[in-house]
Amino acid sequence: MKVLLVRGNPRKTGVCERLADIFVDGLIAGGADVFDFDTTTAKISHCKGCLTCNFGEVGRCVIGDDMLEACDYLSSADALICVSPVYFYAMSSQMKMFFDRCFPFVRGYSYNADLQRNENSLSFKKIGKKFLTISVASGRLSSSFSSMSHTYKTIAQALGFDYCADIKRGESVYFSGLGDDSVRVGKVLSAFRKAGETFAKTGNIESELVDQMEMELAPNDEIFSKRAKVFWELSKHQKVGERETADLKAELRKLAKKMQNSIAKNYPEKTFSIKYSFIDMRESFFVSIDSQKYKIEKNVEQSSADVEIRLTSTLFYDIIANLRDISSAIKSKKLTYVGDSYLFSLFADSIK
Numbered sequence: 001m002k003v004l005l006v007r008g009n010p011r012k013t014g015v016c017e018r019l020a021d022i023f024v025d026g027l028i029a030g031g032a033d034v035f036d037f038d039t040t041t042a043k044i045s046h047c048k049g050c051l052t053c054n055f056g057e058v059g060r061c062v063i064g065d066d067m068l069e070a071c072d073y074l075s076s077a078d079a080l081i082c083v084s085p086v087y088f089y090a091m092s093s094q095m096k097m098f099f100d101r102c103f104p105f106v107r108g109y110s111y112n113a114d115l116q117r118n119e120n121s122l123s124f125k126k127i128g129k130k131f132l133t134i135s136v137a138s139g140r141l142s143s144s145f146s147s148m149s150h151t152y153k154t155i156a157q158a159l160g161f162d163y164c165a166d167i168k169r170g171e172s173v174y175f176s177g178l179g180d181d182s183v184r185v186g187k188v189l190s191a192f193r194k195a196g197e198t199f200a201k202t203g204n205i206e207s208e209l210v211d212q213m214e215m216e217l218a219p220n221d222e223i224f225s226k227r228a229k230v231f232w233e234l235s236k237h238q239k240v241g242e243r244e245t246a247d248l249k250a251e252l253r254k255l256a257k258k259m260q261n262s263i264a265k266n267y268p269e270k271t272f273s274i275k276y277s278f279i280d281m282r283e284s285f286f287v288s289i290d291s292q293k294y295k296i297e298k299n300v301e302q303s304s305a306d307v308e309i310r311l312t313s314t315l316f317y318d319i320i321a322n323l324r325d326i327s328s329a330i331k332s333k334k335l336t337y338v339g340d341s342y343l344f345s346l347f348a349d350s351i352k
Contacts, residue, residue: 001200002077003027004070007038008084008095009136013280015172016136018314019192020083023134025328026196035073036332039094042066047100059104059123067101075105075123079130079203080161082152086137089147099155106158120158130203131161138172140216140224145170165205167195167213173228174217184217189323191215248285248313249296251320252276256287256294258350264291272343275305280312307339309347319351326351 005024009016027034043065052062061067074080084095107121133152137144145168156163174185191212195205218224263272271290278284286300311319315334318324326348329335337344 001030001032001079001203002073003032003034003079003081003200004074004077005034005036005081005083006070006095006098007036007040008082008092008098010040010092010094011085012040013312013314014085014136015169015175016083016085016134018175018318019134019136019169019189021315021332021334022189022192022318022323023081023083023196024332025324026193026198027200028328028331029193030197030200032200035070035077037070037073039098042070044094044097044101046097047103053104054107059107061101061104063101067098070098071102071104074102076125077129078126079132079199081132081134083134084136084148086135086144086148089144091135091148091151102159120160122160124160127160129159129161130199131156131163132165132167132199132205134167134169136169136172138170138228140170140218140221142168164199164203165195165210167210169214171217171224182217184215186321186323188213188215188217189318189321193323248278248316249298251316252285252287252296253294255347255350256289256296259346260289260291260294262346262349263289267291272340272346273305273307274343274347275308276316277308277310278313278316279310280314305339307337307343307347309335309337309344311335322351 005020005027007016007020009020011017024034024036044067045063045065047061048063050062053059061071082091082095082098084091087093090096105123107123109118110121111117112119131152133149135145135148145166149166149168152166153163155161169188174182191209195209195213198209199205218227259272263270268291271288274287274289276285276287284299286297286305288295311329311334315324315329319326319329319335326335330337
């Protein structure tokens with residue numbers, strides 16, 4: 001299956017990014033060919049409404065930016081997947097701009113006598129594409145998604161898409177340090193990976209799996225309100241990052257202990273050093289390990305380490321929880337490393 005996945009989330013440390021990453025891992029595991037298109041980092045201009053794309057045999061936008069490649073891929077793709085936060089009860093402006101620039105695919109109108117209505121004449125190389133959307137909101141109100149869902153449904157009808165699933169993920173505050181270690185959150189994240197793999201293999205997602213992805217995390221509105229209030233208070237006082245740092249150090253300690261056993265067995269006289277750079281937090285940890293002890297220091301100025309591993313904190317947590325695998329993270333360049341390959345393999349093995 002050939003899939004265009006479009007990201008419309010400006011914030012790269014939030015739930016949208018994490019769910020998209022996990023879903024893409026599932027797609028790749030299921031054998032899909034994925035073009036991962038980020039509207040917030042790509043060079044995209046607003047539609048000018050000039051109608052130049054209506055000239056000639058095949059519509060093509062006169063603006064020579066990154067949308068040309070995305071549209072070329074979309075034309076022959078089997079499926080389109082859109083991931084966007086809910087911003088004031090609608091898709092993000094970046095996602096809206098993506099759809100505005102899809103106008104070259106519309107080539108006027110035709111009358112469908114069977115349905116007794118006008119329809120768009122379309123210039124896709126492959127028609128009847130599968131369409132799937134993932135929308136993320138912080139609250140629990142079902143009405144938060146109403147406008148967005150209606151817009152997506154209208155777009156699907158206008159472009160002849162087979163709308164397979166409208167996935168609505170609320171309660172995003174539970175995916176922070178407040179509840180990231182909960183069993184229910186873990187089930188939701190696992191469901192997103194499984195859904196990606198299932199969609200790649202079958203072109204659909206069963207309703208039971210959608211229900212699991214949309215599972216409510218709070219037992220009722222009152223408890224959700226209390227926990228959400230704590231989240232916003234911590235954010236206001238910038239203490240969420242402090243919690244994340246503490247959690248990271250705890251996980252790094254667990255890894256260091258596992259790696260220490262292998263070092264003691266194979267290199268009893270050698271000391272290794274690892275630098276973990278968490279690019280979303282702009283922080284790093286320097287870990288030195290030998291057969292007898294290990295030491296973890298935060299933001300230490302070191303000239304070099306035997307290996308430096310660069311990734312986001314959310315990716316690190318997902319790898320630790322076996323929600324994402326290291327090989328796919330390297331392939332997608334979400335995780336990079338330089339230095340000693342043996343030490344990196346030791347890191348990878350300690351996670352299993």
